[in-house]
Amino acid sequence: MITMNRPQRYNAFRAQTVHELITAFRLAWADRGVQAVILTGAGDKAFCTGGDVKQRAETGDYGPSPSGMFEIGNLHKTIRDIPKPVIAAVNGLAIGGGHVLHVICDLTIASATARFGQSGPKVGSFDAGFGSAYLARVVGEKRAREIWYLCRQYDAHTAERWGLVNAVVAPDQLLEEATAWAAEIAEKSPTALRFLKQSFNADTDHQAGLSNLAMSGLDLFTESPEGREGAAAFAEKRMPDFNSHVISH
Numbered sequence: 264m265i266t267m268n269r270p271q272r273y274n275a276f277r278a279q280t281v282h283e284l285i286t287a288f289r290l291a292w293a294d295r296g297v298q299a300v301i302l303t304g305a306g307d308k309a310f311c312t313g314g315d316v317k318q319r320a321e322t323g324d325y326g327p328s329p330s331g332m333f334e335i336g337n338l339h340k341t342i343r344d345i346p347k348p349v350i351a352a353v354n355g356l357a358i359g360g361g362h363v364l365h366v367i368c369d370l371t372i373a374s375a376t377a378r379f380g381q382s383g384p385k386v387g388s389f390d391a392g393f394g395s396a397y398l399a400r401v402v403g404e405k406r407a408r409e410i411w412y413l414c415r416q417y418d419a420h421t422a423e424r425w426g427l428v429n430a431v432v433a434p435d436q437l438l439e440e441a442t443a444w445a446a447e448i449a450e451k452s453p454t455a456l457r458f459l460k461q462s463f464n465a466d467t468d469h470q471a472g473l474s475n476l477a478m479s480g481l482d483l484f485t486e487s488p489e490g491r492e493g494a495a496a497f498a499e500k501r502m503p504d505f506n507s508h509v510i511s512h
């Protein structure tokens with residue numbers, strides 16, 4: 264079980280958090296005793312609310328890391344490439360890059376109190392890689408476009424109806440249920456599961472190239488006046504004024 268543990272920031276990630284998540288997934292990958300991974304968030308408020316917008320408003324980036332890079336694209340690829348099923352146990356808000364994380368996981372089990380949505384266009388960000396293309400595979404084009412263009416939040420039962428989550432359980436049952444699913448998986452042939460995961464992935468692996476492009480675009484956009492306005496407005500608890508800073512129409 265891997266737990267994102269920054270509850271004071273609703274488990275939003277910085278570059279250091281992403282580095283630690285990649286390290287944890289790689290350890291689980293190498294450990295023959297691990298047959299499934301559960302990804303969850305600390306506390307009862309949030310699974311993960313994406314990039315730490317306050318950090319971005321403060322320093323213009325997501326802070327330092329051992330590699331010197333913000334490796335969110337590598338985290339997405341690691342979750343897809345680890346040849347063992349990854350179950351997102353969504354214990355609260357899954358927003359922005361935090362929503363993308365659960366979408367990429369093989370399975371999602373949600374607490375009845377969980378809420379789902381994208382927020383990039385509200386805070387000067389976007390994930391035009393797996394965050395949009397793979398989401399559209401999961402929920403269909405119309406719903407994926409609605410999720411990104413309107414930045415609404417959806418409750419767990421709506422997410423289940425849309426095929427975004429596999430099951431909804433009472434909040435106090437979440438980790439027990441996720442562990443039971445992982446135990447059921449652990450009874451199966453690891454090699455069969457490995458081939459199946461790679462087979463499911465093969466159909467969308469080209470989206471890793473799209474993700475590289477999207478992350479390059481995002482690096483430039485978050486440093487632009489329009490991108491910075493989104494993060495500044497969030498940190499200052501005000502509505503953003505994108506139109507005064509827009510870089511292209």
Ligand SMILES: CC(C)(COP(=O)(O)OP(=O)(O)OC[C@H]1O[C@@H](n2cnc3c(N)ncnc32)[C@H](O)[C@@H]1OP(=O)(O)O)[C@@H](O)C(=O)NCCC(=O)NCCSC(=O)c1cc(O)c2ccccc2c1O
Binds near residue numbers: 273
């Ligand atoms: C998630 C919310 C809708 C929750 O609203 P609510 O009203 O319930 O709670 P608060 O707003 O009061 O939040 C409580 C407390 O937590 C802090 N917090 C919450 N989320 C974040 C966050 N993401 N970063 C920093 N801090 C956060 C919040 O400020 C409060 O602290 P106080 O001290 O003020 O009490 C709402 O919080 C919300 O809308 N949060 C922001 C969600 C968001 O926009 N996330 C980032 C999207 S961008 C992103 O994820 C992203 C992903 C990538 O992969 C990238 C890759 C490359 C470049 C950029 C990327 C990127 O930007």
